[in-house]
Amino acid sequence: MEDELSIAGKQFRSRLILGTGKYSSPEVCLAALEASGAEIITVAIRRLDLDNPDKPTELDYIDWSRYTILPNTAGCKTVEEALLTARLGRELTGSDWVKLEVIPDPKYLLPDPIDTLEAARLLLDEGFTVLPYIHADPILARRLEELGCATVMPLGSVIGSGQGLLTIDEVKIIVERAQVPVVVDAGLGSPSDAALAMEIGADCVLVNTAIALAQDPPLMAEAIRLGVEAGRKAYLAGRIARKAYASASSPVEGVAKPRRREPVS
Numbered sequence: 294m295e296d297e298l299s300i301a302g303k304q305f306r307s308r309l310i311l312g313t314g315k316y317s318s319p320e321v322c323l324a325a326l327e328a329s330g331a332e333i334i335t336v337a338i339r340r341l342d343l344d345n346p347d348k349p350t351e352l353d354y355i356d357w358s359r360y361t362i363l364p365n366t367a368g369c370k371t372v373e374e375a376l377l378t379a380r381l382g383r384e385l386t387g388s389d390w391v392k393l394e395v396i397p398d399p400k401y402l403l404p405d406p407i408d409t410l411e412a413a414r415l416l417l418d419e420g421f422t423v424l425p426y427i428h429a430d431p432i433l434a435r436r437l438e439e440l441g442c443a444t445v446m447p448l449g450s451v452i453g454s455g456q457g458l459l460t461i462d463e464v465k466i467i468v469e470r471a472q473v474p475v476v477v478d479a480g481l482g483s484p485s486d487a488a489l490a491m492e493i494g495a496d497c498v499l500v501n502t503a504i505a506l507a508q509d510p511p512l513m514a515e516a517i518r519l520g521v522e523a524g525r526k527a528y529l530a531g532r533i534a535r536k537a538y539a540s541a542s543s544p545v546e547g548v549a550k551p552r553r554r555e556p557v558s
Contacts (some may be wrong), residue, residue, distance in 0.1 A: 312501025339368035340550035365392035429460035450480030484520030491524025
């Protein structure tokens with residue numbers, strides 16, 4: 294069955310996007326990427342050591358012919374910083390794709406909805422393909438879609454928390470209304486979290502911390518890949534409705550009844 298993910302006219306077989314931060318080594322990161330089956334990987338441009346040209350960065354050990362590189366604006370607190378970082382990412386990668394993050398909150402790392410909307414508008418005007426990271430706000434998601442963003446990326450819970458899909462009701466509304474892919478991004482901690490996001494109709498999930506900080510990152514990457522695949526198949530198959538009462542699995546009509554035994558005289 295053909296069931297490809299389509300973002301801004303590009304087709305992908307995998308519905309799992311991987312982040313590349315927090316890994317203990319480049320080798321572990323590459324092994325996790327391999328095990329995940331991901332085709333899109335995101336790189337934090339502001340966290341690359343660009344002042345030291347001789348020092349290898351994430352962009353040096355990743356096979357560009359194999360993956361779609363998605364620069365992100367992680368670490369940006371204002372519209373101006375996000376614009377500058379997006380432009381730098383385009384220069385470094387040659388791609389106009391950008392995962393937009395505007396996060397002024399240092400404790401909970403919650404995205405700024407107003408600045409995100411404004412930054413998205415300005416980046417779209419400059420020809421970027423914008424994939425915005427947002428709180429699970431259905432109204433904001435609609436506004437960003439109307440601007441022309443390629444996806445909307447609501448958080449499942451706060452970044453790196455592993456709390457799972459705490460925003461499930463809001464994500465359901467976003468999925469119901471969106472005409473662009475919905476990517477659940479941030480807070481997922483396990484394969485079951487990823488499966489749940491896909492079961493409710495999300496088109497894709499983005500995972501970093503749950504894999505990078507697992508005791509065995511490649512194994513966790515494989516497990517989350519399988520969770521994504523299972524959740525997507527469950528969504529397409531259509532789950533049964535929840536009921537408040539039992540429903541027998543076996544038919545009750547025509548069931549043979551025991552014969553009444555006559556008393557022995």
